[in-house]
Amino acid sequence: MxxxxxxxxxxxxxxxxxxxxxxxxxxxxxxxxxxxxxxxxxxxxxxxxxxxxxxxxxxxxxxxxSRAIVVHARTLELLDARGLSDEADSLGTRLDRFNLFSRLTIELDTLPSRFNHLLVLPxxxxxxxxxxxxxxxxxxxxxxxxxxxxxxxxxxxxxxxxxxxxxxxxxxxxxxxxxxxxxxxxxxxxxxxxPGRSVIRSVLIADVRLAQPPEDVLSLHTSGEAFVFFASFGDGYHRVVAWHRDVSENEPLHLEEVKETARRAAGHDFGMHDAQWLSRFHSDERQxxxxxxxxxxxxxxxxxxxxxxxxxxxxxxxxxxxxxxxxxxxxxxxxxxxxxxxxxxxxxxxxxxxxxxxxxALIRLAMPKYAWTMGLRSALASTVNALTPVRRRLALQITGLDVKYPAPEGAHRLVGSRAADVDLEGGRLYEALRGGRFVLITPQECADKTGLEDRLTVERRTGRGRGSGTTVLVRPDGYVAWAAEAADPAEVEAAVEAHVGERIALAR
CATH class of the missing domain: 3.50.50.60 (FAD/NAD(P)-binding domain)
Incomplete structure (x- = not known):
């Protein structure tokens, strides 16, 4: 490739x-x-x-x-493997933390990724x-x-x-x-x-300017009958997503309805004006x-x-x-x-x-129907906020860094997991993945004996420490296909044959 x-x-x-x-x-x-x-x-x-x-x-x-507005860490890694992440980062607004339901803070600056942030990008x-x-x-x-x-x-x-x-x-x-x-x-x-169902009917969505924008780039405000979410694009416009229990499903959407919904959720409308997009949509859960x-x-x-x-x-x-x-x-x-x-x-x-x-689960927490459910949400947010491991696990899940695919019985513990962007003699792993091929990361003594360079990218890991002696075969999508400790050349050859196969010319 x-x-x-x-x-x-x-x-x-x-x-x-x-x-x-x-x-x-x-x-x-x-x-x-x-x-x-x-x-x-x-x-x-x-x-x-x-x-x-x-x-x-x-x-x-x-x-x-703008439609989607958030690019998460794992997605930035995939863009990195295609040579696109640096420009994406330069175009968006980086956040190293964001808040859910006021009391719950999701911290991203400790994520195990080169991209330890969330990117707000239309x-x-x-x-x-x-x-x-x-x-x-x-x-x-x-x-x-x-x-x-x-x-x-x-x-x-x-x-x-x-x-x-x-x-x-x-x-x-x-x-x-x-x-x-x-x-x-x-x-x-x-x-x-x-199959599935509509979870929320007639969510309001608008891209507007704000006379009094929230302090945070992302902010969520909720009450018992409404919620409003703001995201700044960094160019003077904000994405607004709002909902209230009495919302109309069929009437044309006007800015005044969005402003009224914000007042119900947050107490004021932040001086919304100059809407360039107004729409309604149903939020479904289907698969x-x-x-x-x-x-x-x-x-x-x-x-x-x-x-x-x-x-x-x-x-x-x-x-x-x-x-x-x-x-x-x-x-x-x-x-x-x-x-x-x-x-x-x-x-x-x-x-x-x-x-x-x-x-x-998150959207249901954002729209509690009864006073006791609001109290439960506040208690849950406070509890999670106080438990660093739970908060970290939530950050990994939201950003896509926790994904692990099924591995065969008896496989190395790394198989199926996302490969970290380790430093190699030829650069970083995700730079090596830009060729679209499998990448074999080996200790020095193994790399000289493989003779597999015509079928995949072979790289030596730099430095010492945990994992430096592990031979790892990384799939083109950045997940570990095979790994072994102190592997000999025959094991490596067998693993490459099983996962990479013989490269042949594409019939045209």
Whole structure:
């Protein structure tokens, strides 16, 4: 695989980007949905040499509406592995702590990550970074193109589409990834249900200026009948998310309703004015029972949706894409059996369930209905605030750093866990991952004997101390595939053969 770089500064129109091959290539992938999840997925595949067509029913335009606004530590690590984290950090506002329910402080400056902070960054900025990378990698974009049908067989999948002028076309590929949101056409086309329910109906959302902004970049105010959340974009505008028990579901939203809701929750409206976006939305908890149906996969909101509490939605979608993309590459390039793709379900579905439950618990704490539940919330916040280990565990969960995938019985304790960004002789681990390949971290005496450099990246760890003698094989998504203490070259060779396989030329 080739390193991708950031693609920043390339002013190529995605509608005319050259593409290495035609739509009927049997080793290609179609991605539906041009949000962050679809863009990361398509960019990863194209950077690895897999022909990709990205289908999007909207016109070619990055929306200036912010939608998701939080980028967590684990997501920044994944952006780092693609050469995008430094620019993302420069565009957003960094927070090393934030408050929940006034009394509960989540501290991030002690996180075990280079990115020991939360980044407030509008979604459109994240999309710009990912789109430039996808363009540079050679993704073919099909804007104003709607999916009208999906069928699949033993040798591939066919996607029926309708273009901007009403013209129809059948696109063929080896696999299809639906990253087309909560109302996913791909999910519906393969007959998957989306069970769940609406947790909050008619949440108010607005991007406004404030005459008297809160002191904190992020702040939450609640009462027994309403809540209001503020996030500063750093450019004079704030995102406001608000709700009250008497909210209308069908009336057009006006700024006065947002201001009144803020007064109910916080006692005043902070001088809201100059709204550039006003909308209502329902906050649902839903999850598809399967993320794979044959040659079709779901990722992001097409697979799972949950409340916005904790700001995990976009982040988890990006993690889905990072988990699936390298597996598709390995299978398409003949280095892994199709069964590897089943691990996408076993690894990511439990994460979606966990996020749905944790964000649901947070939003229910934000909207207590009775006085005794408000008292319970205050007591719980005070208790957690006093227990550093519990508070730390909550920070790890919200930021995505606590994810650990299932490991085989008897495997090394590191297998399945996120790999820390250790210093190597050639740089940092996440810099080494920018090549899109597995990275083998070995002690000095082992690295000289492997002879595996043509199949993966081999690096020597610098320094001494805990873990310095452990040989670790890191997957392209930054999780440990295999590890051993004092491994001999034969063990390393066997592990690489099992997890990386033989690298062969991609059939075109």
């Amino acid at each position: 080739n390193g991708t770089g950031t693609g920043i500064g390339i002013d190529t129109d995605p509608n005319t980007t050259p593409h290495p091959g035609a739509d009927n290539i049997p080793h290609s992938v179609i991605v539906v949905g041009c949000g962050p999840t679809g863009l990361l997925m398509a960019g990863d595949l194209a950077a690895a040499g897999v022909p990709v067509t990205l289908v999007e029913k909207r016109p070619h335009k990055i929306s200036n509406l 979604q459109y900025e994240t999309e710009k970074l990912l789109q430039r990378r996808a363009v540079a990698a050679g993704v073919r974009f099909r804007y104003e193109t709607e999916v009208t049908g999906v069928s699949q067989g033993a040798d591939g999948v066919t996607v029926e589409t309708r273009g901007p002028g009403g013209e129809t076309e059948a696109l063929r590929a080896a696999y299809l990834v639906g990253a087309d949101g909560m109302r996913s056409t791909v999910r519906n086309a393969v007959g998957l249900p989306f 598809a029972p399967a993320y794979r149906v044959g040659r079709v996969f779901l990722a992001g909101d097409a697979a799972h949706v949950h409340t916005p509490a904790g700001g995990q939605g976009m982040n988890i979608g990006l993690h889905d894409a990072a988990n699936l993309s390298w597996k598709l590459v390995a299978v398409l390039q003949g280095r892994a059996d199709d069964a590897l793709l089943d691990t996408y379900q076993s690894e990511r579905h439990p994460i979606g369930t966990k996020a749905m439950r944790s964000s649901g």
